[in-house]
Amino acid sequence: MNLQSPHLTIEMTQEIFYCQEALPLESGESFPEFQLNFTTQGQLNANKDNVIWVMHALTGDANPQEWWSGLIGEDKFFDPSKYFIVCANFLGSCYGSTQPLSNDPQNRKPYYYDFPNITTRDIAAALDKLRIHLGLGKINTVIGGSLGGQVALEWAVTLGDKLENAIIVASNAKASPWIIGFNETQRMAIESDGTWGKLDPEAGKKGLETARAIGMLSYRHPLTFLQNQSETEEKRDGFKISSYLRYQGLKLANRFNAMSYWTLSKAMDSHDIGRSRGGTPLALSNIKCKVLSIGVDTDILFTSEESRYISKHVPKGTYREITSIYGHDAFLIEYEQLQYILKSFYLENNG
Numbered sequence: 001m002n003l004q005s006p007h008l009t010i011e012m013t014q015e016i017f018y019c020q021e022a023l024p025l026e027s028g029e030s031f032p033e034f035q036l037n038f039t040t041q042g043q044l045n046a047n048k049d050n051v052i053w054v055m056h057a058l059t060g061d062a063n064p065q066e067w068w069s070g071l072i073g074e075d076k077f078f079d080p081s082k083y084f085i086v087c088a089n090f091l092g093s094c095y096g097s098t099q100p101l102s103n104d105p106q107n108r109k110p111y112y113y114d115f116p117n118i119t120t121r122d123i124a125a126a127l128d129k130l131r132i133h134l135g136l137g138k139i140n141t142v143i144g145g146s147l148g149g150q151v152a153l154e155w156a157v158t159l160g161d162k163l164e165n166a167i168i169v170a171s172n173a174k175a176s177p178w179i180i181g182f183n184e185t186q187r188m189a190i191e192s193d194g195t196w197g198k199l200d201p202e203a204g205k206k207g208l209e210t211a212r213a214i215g216m217l218s219y220r221h222p223l224t225f226l227q228n229q230s231e232t233e234e235k236r237d238g239f240k241i242s243s244y245l246r247y248q249g250l251k252l253a254n255r256f257n258a259m260s261y262w263t264l265s266k267a268m269d270s271h272d273i274g275r276s277r278g279g280t281p282l283a284l285s286n287i288k289c290k291v292l293s294i295g296v297d298t299d300i301l302f303t304s305e306e307s308r309y310i311s312k313h314v315p316k317g318t319y320r321e322i323t324s325i326y327g328h329d330a331f332l333i334e335y336e337q338l339q340y341i342l343k344s345f346y347l348e349n350n351g
């Protein structure tokens with residue numbers, strides 16, 4: 001399918017990769033087969049060294065021109081007239097890839113609550129099958145923020161010298177107890193929805209609204225809401241921030257499903273690039289590519305210290321920081337700073 005837009009003259013292609021090979025998971029379970037929904041834009045050059053692989057965050061999809069519109073697209077930093085841009089919807093996500101509402105090939109019924117626990121390492125392993133299928137021996141850059149940065153870092157470990165640059169934004173090498181705690185409260189919200197547990201694609205929808213409202217508080221910063229949601233009149237009730245959080249909850253519940261949210265939040269919790277590799281510092285020290293780690297000064301979820309830690313422990317690391325009132329979600333908003341940081345990194349590190 002070709003996704004046409006009046007603003008795009010370079011065609012974006014959307015396809016489904018059906019993998020008939022089994023995907024063994026860290027849990028010991030496996031998918032006998034799986035699918036990934038992915039897009040490509042631009043052309044692979046003669047040297048096959050212009051692949052940019054974009055990773056989405058928790059609720060994103062395979063269409064980065066929409067959710068990273070200031071970075072990806074014609075005349076943007078990653079321009080498909082120069083690069084071959086690939087983005088795949090993660091295993092477990094509800095935008096076209098194998099997820100809890102997909103049919104289990106063993107009984108042809110939706111997995112629902114029997115969907116296996118997946119980790120960021122499993123998600124990266126599924127992406128690697130797609131890379132092989134596309135015949136991409138080398139990747140110039142993997143770039144992702146938040147969960148996307150976690151998966152990108154995992155993949156950087158296993159890709160070795162097949163990868164030139166990893167750009168890890170507002171992310172970390174291992175999920176902190178703070179992040180796992182936030183995710184747990186969101187799963188508790190989903191569990192408290194009376195429909196959770198039913199074999200129904202809509203199960204947990206109301207709980208997902210609450211989960212997203214909690215999540216939003218962690219994705220922003222007190223300063224964000226002081227600027228955007230402060231009252232101009234004296235009030236005792238009916239505050240702007242209340243309707244904002246309810247609106248954001250509803251907006252997500254109308255485009256996402258609670259089972260994918262559950263699955264991907266668990267994957268985020270599982271993230272630890274040092275697991276079975278002798279610990280985080282050793283795993284980071286074995287990453288071969290250049291790593292640009294970008295933190296956000298006001299990120300209260302993936303702290304800037306966690307981003308700095310990555311750059312300190314990889315052999316070829318650079319740290320840069322975004323200054324913002326938007327907290328964690330600044331990686332989806334602060335385009336001017338991101339472009340400046342990326343430009344400097346490529347000039348300094350890639351000739």
Ligand SMILES: CC(=O)SCCNC(=O)CCNC(=O)[C@H](O)C(C)(C)COP(=O)(O)OP(=O)(O)OC[C@H]1O[C@@H](n2cnc3c(N)ncnc32)[C@H](O)[C@@H]1OP(=O)(O)O
Pocket residue numbers: 057059060061066067229240241242243244245247248255329332333
């Ligand atoms: C298929 C897909 O769509 S998937 C791809 C889309 N999403 C993603 O990839 C995830 C990544 N993106 C995001 O997380 C977000 O879009 C961000 C971080 C980039 C920006 O967040 P947004 O929610 O768009 O911005 P913001 O926090 O300013 O909220 C604006 C919205 O809240 C509404 N709003 C603002 N204040 C209030 C209030 N007091 N009460 C009620 N609603 C309010 C605005 O009207 C606006 O509504 P709209 O989204 O319908 O236009």
Ligand SMILES: N[C@@H](CCO)C(=O)O
Pocket residue numbers: 057058059060145146147219328329332
């Ligand atoms: N705003 C992001 C979550 C935090 O990375 C998303 O909805 O994917």
